Amino acid sequence: MGPLLLAEDALARLDERLRASPVRDAWMSRSHFNEACAARWIAGELVHLEDLVLNDAAMDIRTPTHELTRASAVLRAHRSIANHPPGWALSAAGLGALSGRNPSWLDDEASLSSQRVKDLVGADVDGEAERAFADIDALLARSNRTIVNARLPAPGRVSGLADLGLYDSERDDDELLTHWRDRIDLERPPVLAALDAWEAWVDLAPLQTMPWLGPLLVAAVLRAGGKTAHHLACVSLGLRESRRAKGGSTLHGYAMAPPKVAMLNAIKAAAEAGLQEHDRLMLARTQLERFLTNRRSHSRLPGLVELVLAKPLVTPQLVAKELRITARGALDLIGALSPTLKEVTGRGRYRAWAVR
Numbered sequence: 061m062g063p064l065l066l067a068e069d070a071l072a073r074l075d076e077r078l079r080a081s082p083v084r085d086a087w088m089s090r091s092h093f094n095e096a097c098a099a100r101w102i103a104g105e106l107v108h109l110e111d112l113v114l115n116d117a118a119m120d121i122r123t124p125t126h127e128l129t130r131a132s133a134v135l136r137a138h139r140s141i142a143n144h145p146p147g148w149a150l151s152a153a154g155l156g157a158l159s160g161r162n163p164s165w166l167d168d169e170a171s172l173s174s175q176r177v178k179d180l181v182g183a184d185v186d187g188e189a190e191r192a193f194a195d196i197d198a199l200l201a202r203s204n205r206t207i208v209n210a211r212l213p214a215p216g217r218v219s220g221l222a223d224l225g226l227y228d229s230e231r232d233d234d235e236l237l238t239h240w241r242d243r244i245d246l247e248r249p250p251v252l253a254a255l256d257a258w259e260a261w262v263d264l265a266p267l268q269t270m271p272w273l274g275p276l277l278v279a280a281v282l283r284a285g286g287k288t289a290h291h292l293a294c295v296s297l298g299l300r301e302s303r304r305a306k307g308g309s310t311l312h313g314y315a316m317a318p319p320k321v322a323m324l325n326a327i328k329a330a331a332e333a334g335l336q337e338h339d340r341l342m343l344a345r346t347q348l349e350r351f352l353t354n355r356r357s358h359s360r361l362p363g364l365v366e367l368v369l370a371k372p373l374v375t376p377q378l379v380a381k382e383l384r385i386t387a388r389g390a391l392d393l394i395g396a397l398s399p400t401l402k403e404v405t406g407r408g409r410y411r412a413w414a415v416r
Contacts, residue, residue, distance in 0.1 A: 105130070352365065
């Protein structure tokens, strides 16, 4: 019972700390990037945080690698789970959306995108404008279906990879995913339900091509049970940190220990890392706010403070895009916060800054 109590206590302390924290949104924004990098690190792939931040902002400085593309998929999934209501990720619609097996939700997403455009244009639109928006909806839906179909391995491709010993072409991932969902009991205490969900995920391995989704769904179980009501746990980050602490291998390292023991250690490590990150952000916010005194009301410096807290690192181009200023103005703003920001690349070009 000792590890279980320690994990529950660490989770409760972090969630209560974030409940009324002024840096909760910044902490959540950073957690998505950290979780994505940790998920790929566990799988034996190194993804630089700088590349992932720029890729998410559609400002890549080089062609995205396969590793970066997979990390971006983890980032979007973790962010989607956090943005939806608790329990959504465990529903049939949520699992279908996260695994790319339910294309119907893409039509809703396309309609929402078009509705946001309508809101910006105004409520009064004529028949011609309605037809134009309908064409936009259809185009977005077709594009999203094309993207999903490209991500899902075709039967022939799975069969070919199965011949190499990588995948089993006779497995029914949809059926296994349904069996996994049936083994989740949200009536149990949240941490125990999360341990059962993880053990079932390791036993069934329902998704051959998306094993990284398991830790994210464990975090969704904790959130659905009310244990992490004010944040989404970074379980992959905890798995990485717990393996580091024990000096073990990280290539599929979570399968080397009993699943429930490994998950308890991961939950505790993730909560402790989250507490440290929260305290660091609170200190950085206090230091950054000192530079906001005696500033003009239209100064963009408060926006930069929010941006550097929400992003693990920023570049002049990213600052210029988010604050709608010139690159030269972005450099000047970064220079104004230089005592609190540090340059992390050591390069003369394509530089990036992060809070100390």
